[in-house]
Amino acid sequence: MLGAYVTYWLFVGPLHLDPFLSIPLAMGVVFVIAYVLQRYVVNLVIRAPILATFLLTFGLAILITNLALLFWSSDIRSVTTAYSGGNFEVAGLVVPWVKLITLGLAALLTLGLSLFMAKSKIGRAIRATSMDIDAARLSGVNVARIYALTFAIGGALAAAAGSLASVSYAITPTMGDSFLVRSFVVSVLGGLGNVTGALVGGIVYGIIESFGALVFGEGYKDVVALVVLLLVILFRPYGLIGRATV
Amino acid sequence: MTADVILSLRGVSKHFGGLVAVDNVDLDVQRGAILGLIGPNGAGKTTLISLISGTERPTSGSIELEGVDLTRSAPYAIARLGLARTFQIVKPFPNLLVRENVAVGALFGRHGSRRSARAAFAAADEVLERVGLASEAGKFASELTLAGRKRLEIAKALATDPQIILLDEVMAGLNAREIDDAMTLLRGMHAAGMTLVVVEHVMKAIMGVSQRIVVMHQGRIIAQGAPADVVAEPSVIEAYLGKRYAGARTDAGGR
């Protein structure tokens, strides 16, 4: 949501920045916000049972969403560029430009993230911390910073998603809600902790949801989300790829 | 099954994907005996205990308690039949009082359904007395030391009035004096007619307490018999110390 708003303000402001170009900026802004929040607020309850983190982040979400409502009102905004409605045809299929670019960027970001996690020092530190926080600390990892970094990266990616979404969807302070459950479903589908899994999960889920909408009707999208979520959690909690990294 | 055998395992195996944790185990436990179960780390001892107590389900084979088939039963049902176990990493109820911890066992174990709350707490007090925790009854379980928690673990299991109890490394982490106390407790339980299966790494304890020992290695039973015989067997020495020492007939009494 925040990412979408950054893109919006950059678009309608004097800069008239193309939404896709504003993605890095949106990511940057949200990265900082997320880092600060995690480092100084959420980190306070990490050792407590998971409920605490759940509730705390919910509370923060309520706070931020309502602050957004306060300052930006609930008016629906949108970002429409010259090419927003444009399509191109390939093999009899009509593909909107916007969706294609979105797919490309999603793949790019996923590739970047998985490389980062696998090869970089910080990426290794993140994975180590997720396996055993005390062992990581003993090996010299500053776990407070790593937690903050991890959340910040996640936030930045969400911001990128928001920026991408701003072109196709309505921008309101509560726009994040409908994406929330879907993001849970996709994460679980791909396997929690599995980066490429998330991309695969996203594509698979997108297909399932579209088919569901086709068969049952548009409004049933969230129902499809729920059913898929429950089925996956009950029968394959480690996701389709099946690696037990949880 | 003869009247003397209380627990019987036939062809019990457990596969975790490609890993064979327990491999075709046959075992009979005599009523009223103390059976020691030893073996190097990763031998499959705890897995075997989990299979018997119902926490895990065998991939194949059967387990019978007093002629009743336990193989596919849930842990709570097995507990109610009279088979109790302790956990290697103790599992107390941290925010309940020690007394309440033990009362859970008394209230839901073998005779639990016929007990009132008052009777259950009375039974719990008795058990606490027996294990030597009576003075800590009013504390929260989270306030106990490790030795206390190990004792509590045994007390909880005892409160279910078991006929047979599986003890998984109850001595780990205890000092010499605490080990002696624990051994006295085990002997006391045995004297009262209970059957014990004791998994241990502390050799002194296991040798001093067991009548019969079973040695596991890589999921299989490689030796069974009287303690003195078993530790002298080459295959056992090899399992613990490697081939190099198997030849030498050392006194592996482990004192």
Next chain:
Amino acid sequence: MRAGRVVTTAVVLAALAVAAFLPNHLNGNYVHILTLFFTMAILAQAWNFIGGFAGYVSFGNVTFFGTGAYACAYAMNEFHWPFFVALAFAILVGGALALVVGAPILRLRGHYFAIATLGLGIGTQALVAQVPAFGQGSGMTLPLNSDFHFFYWTMLAILAAGIIVTYLVANSRFGFALAAIRENEEAAAALGINTAVAKVAAWGVSGALTGAAGATFAYWTSFIDPSTVFDLNFNVQMIIMTIIGGAGTVAGPTIGAAILYTISEYLGSQSISPWHAVALGAIIVFVVIVLPRGIMPYLTGRRMWNARAIGDQLRASRI
């Protein structure tokens, strides 16, 4: 089994008894506010069974609220049943739903359970919004009843009943089993507790009580739509209220509800709507960080109000 329990329960019930006489002396606005407070308190008490006693944090209890509301609306509109029959129906539906979805979902632990229940609420909301018989998203109206005192007393009675049931459970084998499950589920099973049945039963009670609140709420407001009665905010509030007052206690949820409600009403009455919710968010953040055990430990003397004790507690749960 625990001394303080009888006292606090008695005090709270007494307060409710006094409250029964209030409507005749208060203006309509306060009656409205209190009725809403009773509703939230019921939700918190109900949540306490599954979240506080059994330790399974449900983000989907609001599902039973909405289900109860729609069950009541449907029963009154289509079957033309009088309210109390519809209420009984809603209680059955709420309880039955919890039992049915509980069997599979309660096999999950920790954050998986939380996520699944989250999906439950959102999915049910979407489902209900599709069904023509339920007004297909534009909501349903119920027969109008402007006797506000009636609803005040009905909610009050349900709340009192909820507290009494909680007290009975807390002092029963069932409650003891739930506590054991919460403290260490594997150990509980190893000692002879049928954890699957106990958990599902707890959620069943939770669902039934929540359904009752939903039904009464529906009749009271005369109009329900999916986004109101399945609102996730209700769920977050019922959790926070229970935490503030003490999860797993008998009267804690009601006390917590009173505290949270007083604070947010005070703040909300000062100005426009979003600040209300902003305040709620801030309160949630504060409670989770500083008061994870609620305020009861401070009141009963087990924890001290000084900065050092609070600091110790913070240090224990942070990185």
